Amino acid sequence: MTATERRPAVRPQIAALHPRRVELGLIALIAIVVVSAYGLASLGQSASVPANIGPFLAWMLGLFFFIHLAVRRFAPAADPVLLPMALLLNGFGYVMIARLGGDVNGGGDLAALQSVWTAVGIAGFVVTLVVVPRVRALAQYRYLLGICGVGLLALPLVPGAGVEINGARIWVSISYLNFQPGEFAKIALAIFFASYLVDAGGLIKNRIEIRDLAPIGVAWAASIGVMVLEKDLGSSMLVFALFVVLMWVATERTMFLGLGAAMFLAGGVIALQIFSHVERRIDSWLDPWSDPQDAGFQIIQATYSMAEGGLTGTGLGRGEPDRVPFAETDFIFAAIGEEMGLAGTTAVLMAFLILIGSGLRIAIRATRPFEKLLAVGLTTLLGIQAFIIMGGVVRLIPLTGITLPFVSYGGSALVSNYIVLALLIRLSHEQRTVTPAAQGSTR
């Protein structure tokens, strides 16, 4: 090759910067941020560098590097920002949980458990990448997944298996294993909705017949009904939003948005009549200070906590985020706001926006309707869930207990969110492998 022949190749080379190299750089940066935050949190609390900083560093770098290698091996062409954003959120969350654990009796276990759950989540991520080589294959199990989804949702209602914790019956306890089946049900339902709508979408687009809507309607009603019975309003809203968004995107009928809003309002009014706790939630959203010791307590404490943080926060380990109930789970966003300030909460917000943007870009790039809808569904799950809890904590919308994806403490949530991430990365890899191959052949 001569020099003159090479010149036009310069631009494509820059454009084709290997996504995995970008990802590795981002992951390295995030590892530095998270380890520094971990050290600072300990310094802030006890003015000492944590004794386990070495092992912690090694464990985290190991996990990060392992998941990066897995993507390199099983989905080398995938979008390079999805994974680093998830790891950033997971890392921030872990630091806060570890920091909170220092203050709460016996809470030290939570941090250890969360690190185990992170490892399990990452394992779930890798397993998903391995067992789902082509996302399209999932579509053939749609009815099985639909039934599984509803079944998983209903599991906590089974006498003997279900456990009610903090007013919501969303837990299943089988011998020493506790988990929230709802976290996994939402993925199964997203796949089912997406694949069913691909078939029915065309029909619905032209003329709507009750027959076409029946199975999806039944699945939706069942899931909503089950969740209302379990008093899990957050998940109920999430699945409802998922359903409406997918209907709208699949059928391209704006009518479904209006219908969805109407049904949501109707559902809200009915819930208000039936359940006292819904009314409490609305009241404490509108004016928490009318009942500061009871109904409004959590949200007021969260507000004080975040106000305390201000722009730059009290500093990690220097605040009192443990004054807010459920600071490790539902209210972890407030804990971040207190110790890392508006800067920290904005970083979390941006990380979710980047995740959403990447997810929707995958949806737009996808060529087949099922992949498109699934990408929309999975992205909606992450984006809406994060919005519901962050909006609830800052009193933008009524508070409904739900975890902040990747950040909150919780094994089921972490594992299920890593599975969502794996599916998005698988989708991204699939569509990108087509393009470079095509480019390669022209050269």
Add this chain to the structure above:
Amino acid sequence: MNARIRNLGLAFIVMYAVLFAQLNRVQFVQADEYTEHEGNIRPQLRAFGQERGDIVTADGVVAALSLPVEAGEIDFRREYPTDELYAHVVGFQSLNQGAFGLERQYNEELAGDRLDQKFESLSDLFRDRDTTGTVVMTLRDDIQRAAAEALGERKGSVVAVDPATGEILALWTYPSFDPNLLSGLDGAAVNAAYTSLLNDPDDPLLAKSFRELFFPGSTFKLVTAAAALDLGGITLTDPVWPDTDRYEPLPSGLPIRNFGGSTCGGDLLLALQRSCNATFGEIGAEWLGPDAMIRTAEKFGFNADPVIDLPDAARSRFPTDYGAFIAPLDAYQPEGSEELRNGETPIHENSAILAQAAIGQNDVKATPLQMAMVAAAIANDGLMMTPHVVSEVRSADGGIYSTVEPTSWRPALSPFAADRLQAAMINVAEIGTATRMQVDGLTVGGKTGTAQLGTTPASSHAWVVGFAGLPGQEAEIAVAVIVEAQPGASEQTGGSVAAPIAKAVIEAAFGLGG
């Protein structure tokens, strides 16, 4: 489908933008409002439960310390071993009523929250160190105790200050309160104690020594005399006013009478020695005029924000509005008269008020601290130092975080006038109204005051201000004493009631007597 997906993306951006806006509201726009919310106990609890440094007097008596608490979410509680003696200076730190006094003013230093305390060196990043600061007061326990004992159970205040540095040596007001009642862990008991103190008609929570204003009465004649010496062309010996029992103000107004209808006059030295109302009323209204009086009073710190390092000090005041200018004094002089007065002094509509103000009445109001600073400025050759109650903040291991260097606050009068006034005050203590503050072996200067409050029954504030030093040397202490609402209204009240208290304080300062 792509159009819908883009719209969905837009919807997400809008949702998150609204979320971001609300975050800004909670964490920035309304953050201070939430932090100061009544129900938000975070700021108090954080400050309350933390270990804090001691507050000690200049001679090492511990006035406040932190004791560890075994159980509960509060780790430390505050104790005040000196009970009510330093309550108005040290203040207190309470769970639900906030912090007062030095506990509030030096909150960061006591808690060790300042950056220079947290990180003295790089190695502090890696070790657990006691960063709390010990606040060292300028107050001396011997002088403070003498002040409290001498005043006894009479309402009043005693202020002693080092004229050369502005260091406050004693700052006492009776009644005081026991800060231990307000620093307890039992919120309900604290609230009850606080409410009962708040409802006490004698207002023991109020540090009247620097937070309450009183008529200074005749002690204010020192300021008028300073103005006369600096701006009125008057010396201690010239002119000589004829004896009279009253001053009839221009252009009109109630006459200013001497105490008990007595007649007096003479030169400035004698007028000060006898505390002659008529003479000083005339000097203020007809020799000096509004501008000179206001300028001098403000040079002494009246109408200025107080500079003491304690919260909520009151601003002493001197009236500034005397109505429209009417004519120079000459216009009132009979043709060809040989008056002593300065014919150019401007006469205003309300010059009668100025005559009253010149003897510390009408709307002149001063804190006892302000009057102590007047005496201190005179004793310090005219320069008023910045009054302060803290000399330094020490670290737990005895090092020094910060030192309060003496600074001058304002030049109050010329060194010449100060020198003349020192002589006049020494004269007052030797043969005038303040002989009861005389201490053997010391050079003492003083000026009494009796600010009448009413006539049925007759009562008045008894004042004395003064200074003391070794013979032939600079004064080492300036004092102001006020005993509130004493029965009777004789000019002798200040000398008989307040002067012995000043004497006891001076003796304590020099290690004499009791």
